[in-house]
Amino acid sequence: MNIVIIGLSITSSWGNGHATTYRSLLKALSARGHEIHFLERDVPYYAQHRDLPNPSFCKVNLYKDLEELKKGHTHLIESADVVIVGSYVPEGVAVGNWVIDSAKGLKAFYDIDTPVTLGKLEKKDYEYITPELIAKYDLYLSFSGGTVLEFLEEKYGSPRAKDLFCSVDPDLYYPNQKEEExxxxxxxxxxxxxxxxxxxxxxxxxxxxxxxxxxxxxxxxxxxxxxxxxxxxxxxxxxxxxxxxxxxxxxxxxxxxxxxxxxxxxxxxxxxxxxxxxxxxxxxxxxxxxxxxxxxxxxxxxxxxxxxxxxxxxxxxxxxxxxxxxxxxxxxxxHTSQARAKQLEAHINEVLQPSQ
Incomplete structure (x- = not known):
């Protein structure tokens, strides 16, 4: 599949847990044959701490504002099989509505902050998602499982809410016999x-x-x-x-x-x-x-x-x-990145091929 992700950051892990999550998942997806573009807002605090500016497993495009995102990358959104918008993306509501209007493939929201998001929604704090937008996404990918998934469907009208926890890349995390200091x-x-x-x-x-x-x-x-x-x-x-x-x-x-x-x-x-x-x-x-x-x-x-x-x-x-x-x-x-990539594929296929 041709997958486009608009996320908080993949180039910098400074002050956020999103980058490691995206890196792990996208590396595994790439290894399974998918083509991936990652669109990231170019902000000073991440620009100063970029520890992976050019990932080998996806193409990264930086954009300075919403206008540049739309002007420079509408073609990617229109041609993608799957477009995923992540939580805490700057101007996430406007970005999400643009994706809903422009994308011809599956449209998903990946909430790496589900409990925080639900707390914000209770307070009517719509920083990056609104109840109306939740109902428009084909798929809500959640960092929380359990009854939260039913809650997203029943209270906020998500057509399909599925858990997609973080994961770990076993190539990078393993026992290395280092002395316990x-x-x-x-x-x-x-x-x-x-x-x-x-x-x-x-x-x-x-x-x-x-x-x-x-x-x-x-x-x-x-x-x-x-x-x-x-x-x-x-x-x-x-x-x-x-x-x-x-x-x-x-x-x-x-x-x-x-x-x-x-x-x-x-x-x-x-x-x-x-x-x-x-x-x-x-x-x-x-x-x-x-x-x-x-x-x-x-x-x-x-x-x-x-x-x-x-x-x-x-x-x-x-x-x-x-x-x-x-x-x-x-x-x-x-809970490896490979297992999570397979899980994401299954969630996508449930939407694209509901009868199978």
Whole structure:
């Protein structure tokens, strides 16, 4: 198929999780024979941090504004078999309506922020999608599963809502036998609604283990935060360094945003990346996490620093390694980019060939 995607960013992973999601998925789609164009708004903050300006698996076209997008790329939209508009695309409502009016093939919305989107819709904040536009897209691809899919169809009139979680590229994320330098680590951009839990699980643990080393990689953390002296902070870590980052940790922390906890069934890419690297995961709890990983067999759930300390002190080495291997096995079967590409093809074919 000829697929055109209008997304937030694929060239820069700075301050967003969209780029790694698109890269993983599009690489797998390209390997399966699809031709892909990615259209991205050229904005200064991504232009200054482009860690993949020219992907080998798709053609990237940058545009400066909506007028240039329409003027320069209408032919791509009209000739595509599938056009996908992503969440948080600047002027996303106008872009979406233009796609609906111009595209002759399947028209889809890919929501990499479904819980956030639903929260915004409740407040009538239509930054990049409206209820009317949801009903016009042939397919709503959602980062959240479960009852959210029925909600999108019944409340907002989506003709077809399907889950399409993030995924991991096993060529880039794998155990590499790197020495475990840190007892605990975390990868993620600062979010106010995550910070309380992150402080409990990571910051307090670092204070409780002053002779151990800890690491956090993520941008936009405020200067006023009180950092433990044994917690190393990296402002931005390019995806090419994620594998070594995870492999340098004995355990890795996953913390979930409030909107994602509220709606559930919204796995973070951190879960799949860490698991693919063979690193045991300690996560907060949300509805549906046990559908992704088996608790205590493939993932550990913690409410506070006491829970984390119990895992550190009481789990022996063979149990720790088994936990990591079980999670890795699950991810390599169900959550690789290859598996997600096949899933997307199936969703598209359901629309294009409903009788088959």
């Amino acid at each position: 840190y007892l605990l680590g975390y990868l993620g951009t600062y979010s106010k609604d995550r910070q309380s839990t992150l402080s409990k699980l990571l910051f307090e643990t670092a204070w409780n283990y002053p002779n151990e080393k800890f690491i956090l990689a993520g941008s936009q953390f405020p200067d006023k935060l009180h950092w433990p002296t044994n917690l190393n902070h990296i402002d931005h870590l390019p995806p090419a360094e994620h594998c070594n980052f995870y492999n340098s940790q004995r355990y890795t922390i996953n913390v979930t945003r409030a909107d994602m906890i509220k709606f559930g069934h919204s796995p973070s890419v951190r879960l799949f990346e860490a698991a693919a690297c063979g690193v045991p995961i300690i996560s907060d709890f949300w509805e549906g996490i046990d559908d992704i990983f088996s608790i205590e067999k493939e993932i550990l759930i913690a409410k506070d620093a006491k829970d984390v300390a119990c895992f550190i002190e009481e789990i022996n080495e063979s149990e720790r390694l088994a936990l990591a291997e079980n999670a890795r096995e699950k991810v390599l079967i169900h």
